[in-house]
Amino acid sequence: MTEISSYTTVSPAVSRFPAFLYGLLIAGVGLCVYLTGVLLGFFRLLLQADGQWLWMADRVVWYSGVPVVAGLVLILCDLFVLLPYKRGNRSVRWAPSRERSxxxxxxxxxxxxxxxxxxxxxxxxxxxxxxxxxxxxxxxxxxxxxxxxxxxxxxxxxxxxxxxxxxxxxxxxxxxxxxxxxxxxxxxxxxxxxxxxxxxxxxxxxxxxxxxxxxxxxxxxxxxxxxxxxxxxxxxxxxxxxxxxxxxxxxxxxxxxxxxxxxxxxxxxxxxxxxxxxxxxxxxxxxxxxxxxxxxxxxxxxxxxxxxxxxxxxxxxxxxxxxxxxxxxxxxxxxxx
CATH class of the missing domain: 3.90.550.10 (Spore Coat Polysaccharide Biosynthesis Protein SpsA; Chain A)
Structure with a gap:
């Protein structure tokens, strides 16, 4: 039995594409944008600013959903579409070392x-x-x-x-x-x-x-x-x-x-x-x-x-x-x- 494992039978591009990781990053950006919109709305109330602030906060919160949804799609794609291919057909490895010292x-x-x-x-x-x-x-x-x-x-x-x-x-x-x-x-x-x-x-x-x-x-x-x-x-x-x-x-x-x-x-x-x-x-x-x-x-x-x-x-x-x-x-x- 070889000492180097083979994890996948699909192309290297598929097996190495970290869709879950990229999804987390993109969704994290969306969350940061959402929190920015919430802060804009808070300062608008605090400062009793005009409707322009409310319009800006509303647009920022609304469009923050785009990267959040895109990130979730990538995460779900990795979990339910790519993961079985990344795992491949590997079995539980058992390769005892001949030398224990x-x-x-x-x-x-x-x-x-x-x-x-x-x-x-x-x-x-x-x-x-x-x-x-x-x-x-x-x-x-x-x-x-x-x-x-x-x-x-x-x-x-x-x-x-x-x-x-x-x-x-x-x-x-x-x-x-x-x-x-x-x-x-x-x-x-x-x-x-x-x-x-x-x-x-x-x-x-x-x-x-x-x-x-x-x-x-x-x-x-x-x-x-x-x-x-x-x-x-x-x-x-x-x-x-x-x-x-x-x-x-x-x-x-x-x-x-x-x-x-x-x-x-x-x-x-x-x-x-x-x-x-x-x-x-x-x-x-x-x-x-x-x-x-x-x-x-x-x-x-x-x-x-x-x-x-x-x-x-x-x-x-x-x-x-x-x-x-x-x-x-x-x-x-x-x-x-």
């Missing part, structure tokens, strides 16, 4: 306080062959602590989260004695015992993506605020409607992933390491566009050891990163710093 690659940036414990946690799992730490120009003792804990340390000189994750995936592919690469972070927000969950989902996928959107598996105090929690869920649903019929997605921001190496080799040339904190969403979107089978796995999420340097450090920063994720999913991915 894996290489763990951990990204790190100023993670001196956590990296030693993270390396020891993953190295203690019986299926882990080695732990590689990719240090992205840390100014503290991250490299020394990781080596002392038994990790192979690689320095990635190009700054940026995307560069670090991309280098980590490349390093995972270097080792021919394992067929699987587990990507994670070195901040202790994730745990090695979830490897067994990933492996349970692996026969159905080329890439298993961890999802933190499971309230029962989250510690009470984590760097994922309520705003970030539902923001990730929203971005995940945008990705889902863009690739309708290809999967269910609730979390586009987690680094914790298990990849089969052969599909990963196919994916890597299509990834842009210049994309920064929104790189994980870019990776998932690109994997789906390249025909990889992506399945979500619920994972535990723990309080970070040390301080967050990424998009979870504040709600304002998360809003900016989330906005770039949404723009990337909707309009395409460009290098952003």
């Amino acid at each position: 894996l290489t763990v690659v951990l990204t790190a940036f100023n993670d001196e306080l956590s990296i030693g414990r993270a390396v020891e946690d993953f190295a203690a799992h019986p299926l882990v062959r080695r732990v590689v730490v990719v240090d992205n120009n840390s100014a503290d003792r991250t490299t020394e602590v990781a080596r002392a804990a038994g990790a192979l340390v690689i320095r990635e000189p190009v700054p940026g989260y995307g560069s670090c994750v991309y280098r980590a995936l490349r390093e995972g592919l270097r080792f021919t004695d394992t067929d699987l690469t587990l990507l994670c972070e070195g901040d202790m927000t994730f745990r090695a015992y979830d490897i067994d969950k990933f492996l349970a989902y692996l026969p159905h996928a080329d890439l298993v993506n961890g999802t933190r959107i499971s309230e029962q598996l989250r510690e009470q105090r984590t760097q994922l605020s309520t705003f970030m929690y539902y923001g990730n869920f929203f971005a995940g649903k945008l990705l889902e409607v863009k690739h309708l019929g290809r999967g269910t997605f609730t979390d586009v921001g987690t680094t914790y992933k298990l990849c089969r190496n052969r599909p990963l080799e196919r994916l890597l040339p299509h990834l842009n390491p210049g994309i920064n904190l929104e790189f994980n969403a870019h990776l998932l979107d690109t994997a789906l566009a390249q025909g990889l089978a992506v399945v979500e796995c619920p994972i535990t999420f723990h309080n970070r050891v040390g301080f967050s340097k990424g998009g979870n450090s504040s709600n304002w920063k998360a809003l900016k990163v989330g906005s770039r994720m949404i723009l990337g999913i909707v309009l395409g991915w460009r290098k952003r710093r």
